[in-house]
Each structure stands twice: as C-alpha cells, then as structure tokens.
Amino acid sequence: MDDETSGQPAEDRPREEREEEEREETEPTYPDPLADDEEEDEDESPSPLRSFLGLFVVPLLVVLACVVVFIGFGWIAYDQHSSQDYVNDLSHWSKPRRSQAAYELAKILVADPTALDDPPGLKQQVREIFAAAENEDMKHYLALVLGYTKDPEAVPQLLATLDGEDHELEIYSLWALGTIGDERALAPMMTAAASRDAGIRKTAAFALGELGRPAALPRLAVLLEDPVADVRWNAALAMARLGSDGGLAVLAEMLDRDLVAQVPGITPEQQEDAMIEAVKALAALDGAAGGEVLERLSKSDPSLKVRQAAMQALRARGSG
Numbered sequence: 001m002d003d004e005t006s007g008q009p010a011e012d013r014p015r016e017e018r019e020e021e022e023r024e025e026t027e028p029t030y031p032d033p034l035a036d037d038e039e040e041d042e043d044e045s046p047s048p049l050r051s052f053l054g055l056f057v058v059p060l061l062v063v064l065a066c067v068v069v070f071i072g073f074g075w076i077a078y079d080q081h082s083s084q085d086y087v088n089d090l091s092h093w094s095k096p097r098r099s100q101a102a103y104e105l106a107k108i109l110v111a112d113p114t115a116l117d118d119p120p121g122l123k124q125q126v127r128e129i130f131a132a133a134e135n136e137d138m139k140h141y142l143a144l145v146l147g148y149t150k151d152p153e154a155v156p157q158l159l160a161t162l163d164g165e166d167h168e169l170e171i172y173s174l175w176a177l178g179t180i181g182d183e184r185a186l187a188p189m190m191t192a193a194a195s196r197d198a199g200i201r202k203t204a205a206f207a208l209g210e211l212g213r214p215a216a217l218p219r220l221a222v223l224l225e226d227p228v229a230d231v232r233w234n235a236a237l238a239m240a241r242l243g244s245d246g247g248l249a250v251l252a253e254m255l256d257r258d259l260v261a262q263v264p265g266i267t268p269e270q271q272e273d274a275m276i277e278a279v280k281a282l283a284a285l286d287g288a289a290g291g292e293v294l295e296r297l298s299k300s301d302p303s304l305k306v307r308q309a310a311m312q313a314l315r316a317r318g319s320g
Helices: 002-007 015-026 033-043 048-078 083-089 095-111 122-132 136-149 152-159 167-180 183-192 198-211 214-223 229-241 248-254 257-261 268-284 291-300 304-317
Strands: none
Touching: 083 095, 083 122, 095 136, 122 136, 122 152, 136 152, 136 167, 152 167, 152 183, 167 183, 167 198, 183 198, 183 214, 198 214, 198 229, 214 229, 229 248, 229 268, 248 257, 248 268, 257 268, 268 291, 268 304, 291 304
C-alpha cells in the first residue's frame, strides 16, 4: 500500500498527503542554535574590539549622558550661589570647582566690592585660602578677589608673592596692590618696575599710577624709554593720573594710528582702546597740552568711539 501510494503521480495521491509533502518542501528551515554556537566557538572567537564595544562603550555613553545632565543642572544651581557659598566652595575637594568659585567671586566683586563684607569673617577666610592655595589658576583669581575687596590686611600676603617663580601671579598681585592703594606696596612696586619681565614692568607702571604717590614719578619717567610699547604707554598713563605731563610725547605716540598699528601683535580693538586711554589721560591734565590733537581726533578719526572720547575730553576742558 505504501509502495503503491509513493509511486503514484502527485495528482493521483490523496489530497491530504500532497498538502503535507508541499508543506515539507516549502517550510523554511532554521539552524540549530546549539550547533551554530559550537561552530562559532570552533571557527571564530569574539574579537577584543567587539567585546570592548559591548562591555564598555555603550555603558560609558549612558554614564556620560547622565553626567552631562547632572553637570548641566548643577551649573544652573551654581549660578544661584551666594558669596558665602562660593567661599565655602574654595575648600571643595574638586580643583576645577575651587577655581570656578574663585572666578565667580571675582565677577561678583566687580559689580559689588562689598560682597564679602557680610557675614563677618569672609575676607579673613579668603586670605587664609589664598595663602594656602597651590592651584595656580585659583590663586590668580583669588589675588583679583583680594584686590577688589580693597582689604588692607591682604597686603602682606600679596607682597609675599612678588619676585617669585610665578610671574603671572606677580602680575595679578601687582594689580591687586595698586587697586588696594596701600603705601606699603610703593617700594616693591618700584622694584617690580625694573623687572626683566615686560608684563611685570607694564603692570607695575599701571599699579604705581593707581597707588597715586608722586614719589613714583622718577621710576615711571625711566619706563617712558622702555623698548616695549605697552610698558611705555602704561608709564605715560600713570604719570598723567599723577598729574604729570612728562609722558606727553608717549601719549602723542599712542594717538598716532600709524605708529600704534606698527606694534607687533596689536589688534584693531587694542589700537582703539590705547587711543581712548590716551585721550582720557590728556583730559586729566591741566592746560592746553594736546588740544590740537583732540580737536583733530574729534572731527576726523575713523573710530566713532575715539571721536566721542575726544569730544568728551574737549568738553571737560571747556573748549568743546
């Protein structure tokens, strides 16, 4: 019976038998998972790169995404910190956070120099942290903080940073000492004005002008002959703040666009700033010195800001 049935043409077989055979022929076959795993183990082991991608990269991306979200919300909250909060953060275990706190404090004090007056003890805390700080960026910002507070008790600590290995810190400290305006800084500033570092000489000249002591004029007069333009300019500006017209020739140099443009590396914005500062210096001097230059600048200088500064200077002199 079986032999006869198997030998029959397809159309002569029972319908059920034909349908079962068709299903066997058309039904897709699936590999045996166990058999494939054995072949894969024998023929190909997982590559180190594939293992790394699977085990580390995807989880790491998830972690990084969480960290980014956390930091984002953290900085939003950080913007709401008070001065006390920032002072507390100066002792935080994270170095970037300490530096950021010092930077934020400096920003606050630009707008409000009394921000560390209350509660009492904040200034002392900042002085102690400044003295113990080892991170350079943090210490630089804290020097600015001490300057903005105009805290005379910070003068000894700032003076201790002068003539050290960190020239950038010395520059920040000189600026801070000039801003505080304490007489004790006069002699060290005079010494710094003779430094071999042009950045220190320039900042010392600025600080001597801020300090406002006529005893600094002889040292500033020497700096008028400095080979570095920025040093000469700051010396002339400082002398004008002290009421001396000894730097008039250098101020005239600062108001000559062709000469200023020849200073290596100077940008158009810096050229404009230099000219405006020179105009303000002329306005601070008594007499008619530089009057013709101011008249010319007020009418024909290509910079609107320079023209406006010159007109203001002339009005201050009563001739505009």
